[in-house]
Amino acid sequence: MTAKIEEDVAHGPAEPLVSDSEQLPFPVLCGKIHDRIAAFLEEKDMSPKLKQVQEQTRISLGVIEEALDRYSLPELSLAYNGGKDCLVLLILYLCALHTKGCSRAAPDTNEHPAIQCVYIQAPDPFAEVEEFVASSTRTYSLSLLEYAKPMKAAFADYLHDTPQVKAIFVGTRRTDPHGEHLTHFDRTDHGWPDFMRIHPVIDWHYVEIWTFIRHLNIPYCILYDRGYTSLGGTRDTHPNPALRKPLSTQGNVPNGTANGTTTPKFRPAYELIDDYEERLGRDK
Numbered sequence: 001m002t003a004k005i006e007e008d009v010a011h012g013p014a015e016p017l018v019s020d021s022e023q024l025p026f027p028v029l030c031g032k033i034h035d036r037i038a039a040f041l042e043e044k045d046m047s048p049k050l051k052q053v054q055e056q057t058r059i060s061l062g063v064i065e066e067a068l069d070r071y072s073l074p075e076l077s078l079a080y081n082g083g084k085d086c087l088v089l090l091i092l093y094l095c096a097l098h099t100k101g102c103s104r105a106a107p108d109t110n111e112h113p114a115i116q117c118v119y120i121q122a123p124d125p126f127a128e129v130e131e132f133v134a135s136s137t138r139t140y141s142l143s144l145l146e147y148a149k150p151m152k153a154a155f156a157d158y159l160h161d162t163p164q165v166k167a168i169f170v171g172t173r174r175t176d177p178h179g180e181h182l183t184h185f186d187r188t189d190h191g192w193p194d195f196m197r198i199h200p201v202i203d204w205h206y207v208e209i210w211t212f213i214r215h216l217n218i219p220y221c222i223l224y225d226r227g228y229t230s231l232g233g234t235r236d237t238h239p240n241p242a243l244r245k246p247l248s249t250q251g252n253v254p255n256g257t258a259n260g261t262t263t264p265k266f267r268p269a270y271e272l273i274d275d276y277e278e279r280l281g282r283d284k
């Protein structure tokens, strides 16, 4: 199975899509993302899995373009926590901004449009998640507001602070808690601050998310390489037990350290296959 995954990745671009050390002007960035996705969508003679990811990409881009028809940019925001699902969503959003001609600077101010995002910090966040949110916010020129409180209260504050926002992109997928009955556009439930939720990647499978990220060579949070498959706070999130390496390959020392080098005890997140095993490393 692993060999198959590597084969799907090997045919993608060798150069990472973006780099921490180079912040591209926003329209150039969106154009670059667009070109990489367009080239991917034109690829032929690929595995059935990559074909499925092409189809998912087309569907999600259609949903995002519909959102851009229904709402102006200042009315839109993205719930971004540095996780793999909203990372895919962000990349598709920036691609669609290029397609729709929304990525250019306004002629009067020469400023590019604000890509509004909202990040709700867990009470016990991983330093690696915080670092990835910060670095990707710079790389993709995001206008990110951060709140450190429970989700409902955070969104009430967010809407108060950005009253023009009417709709928020969310990277929830079908197999997430509460994901079962969602559609592409759903208002929030009773008891939540009222806005439209947009779920462009709702029907992507776990494996498709990773195939997209790795085939397009998109940098991601380092915790995924350490066996974490779903990111919450430090208290309730562990490496996924389904990815634990057999003891025989871990080295014969309690903490996995031998001769000063660390032997990883878990395989990377992208080697998990089953959607329903994704949250085995989460306590809730």
Ligand code: FAD
Residues within 6 Å of the ligand: 078, 079, 080, 081, 083, 085, 086, 118, 119, 120, 121, 122, 151, 168, 169, 170, 171, 172, 173, 176, 177, 178, 187, 188, 189, 190, 192, 197, 231
């Ligand atoms: P994850 O895969 O971690 O999250 C799924 C997606 O939620 C992410 O891709 C990201 O877009 C967003 N998200 C998750 N955590 C954060 C965070 N800390 N900061 C920013 N974005 C984050 N639940 C209801 O029952 N009814 C609702 O009406 C409802 N409305 C919501 C509206 C928004 C904008 C969001 C973000 C969540 C809402 N929720 C609602 C909660 C939702 O169902 C999940 O419980 C929540 O997103 C946590 O995600 P997860 O851990 O299950 O999965």
Ligand code: MG
Residues within 6 Å of the ligand: 083, 085, 171, 172, 173, 176
């Ligand atoms: Mg998720």
